[in-house]
Each structure stands twice: as structure tokens, then as C-alpha cells.
Amino acid sequence: MTAATHVLVALASVGLERNLTGMSPSLCSLPLIVLGSLAPDIDNQGAIVRWGRWLQPWVGKRIARAIEAPLLALSGVVRSVFGHRGFLHTPIFCALLFAVGITLEYEWLIHFAWGYATHIAADCCTVSGVPLLGPFTKGRVSILPIRTGSVGELVAVGAVLTVFAITTWRSVLL
Numbered sequence: 001m002t003a004a005t006h007v008l009v010a011l012a013s014v015g016l017e018r019n020l021t022g023m024s025p026s027l028c029s030l031p032l033i034v035l036g037s038l039a040p041d042i043d044n045q046g047a048i049v050r051w052g053r054w055l056q057p058w059v060g061k062r063i064a065r066a067i068e069a070p071l072l073a074l075s076g077v078v079r080s081v082f083g084h085r086g087f088l089h090t091p092i093f094c095a096l097l098f099a100v101g102i103t104l105e106y107e108w109l110i111h112f113a114w115g116y117a118t119h120i121a122a123d124c125c126t127v128s129g130v131p132l133l134g135p136f137t138k139g140r141v142s143i144l145p146i147r148t149g150s151v152g153e154l155v156a157v158g159a160v161l162t163v164f165a166i167t168t169w170r171s172v173l174l
């Protein structure tokens, strides 16, 4: 899925997070959820690594690239260790984030993990799938044949936003 889709799905799921965890969204939690929704793609030099580009109109190409350089290097290391859609795209890694957040009572980490979970769920709906049972098996599971950047992705995002708006956002707004 594209970065925009991951962000939209994560933000749309805030009502569900509230219903399941009892934690109300706040202006502080939303950036953490967004960050978590983009974090898994650090293994593929995704948008989370390339945020210097958003600054490029104001700081210029050279400075934007300098900002990105450390993250690109980190991303390269992560990819070489875990591979794209490897361990960092597994539910067990996401569960570890939740477990640490709950154990240490780090609310910020729980919000981050929530966004992270939405990323894995969304990627599971693509043709490439995710290793749902990783690291125990390398086989990827795909529950929908959506191609990243396709019309199918737009339709799926629209459907997800509609379902969340009807079912869970009411509890956030009221």
C-alpha cells in the first residue's frame, strides 16, 4: 500500500483503537499513530525514510538529501538484516511492541504499535501479502489481491474509511 493509504487507514481506525484499548485519541497520539503506520516500511526506504523530500521546497534539494541520508543508510541496514516485508512486517513483532508498551505503561508506544498494526493489516490485503506466521515460516499471506497504487487500493481505502466512519468514529466524536 502507498504511504497515503497507510496514514488514512491508521487515522480512520482511531475509533476502533479507542473502543478496544479505552485510550482516547489526542493531538499527541495521532502523530504517533501516523508514525507507526509508516514505520514498517523502513525496511524498503518508504516514506518514513524520505520525509526530507517534503521539506525540499523550503530547504532545497541538497539539504533535503542530507536530511534523508542517515535514514536511508539505516533503512539499508534494516533491509539487509530483515529483508522487505520480513520480520518487521510480522504480527509477532507488532505484538512485541504492544507488550513492551503495556508492560512499561508507555502509552506513546501503544499508539505507535496501533499504527504499526494497521500497516501490517493493510499490507496483508495486497498481492504481496505479509509473513503472518513469521519468523516461523517465510510464506506470505494475502487476503485480497490489491495492487499498490491501483484503483483497487483507492476503492479499498474508500470502503475502509466508510466502515470506520459508520462503526467507530461516532464514539470518538461523541
Ligand SMILES: [Zn+2]
Binding pocket: 001, 040, 041, 089, 119, 123
Ligand atoms: Zn509495508
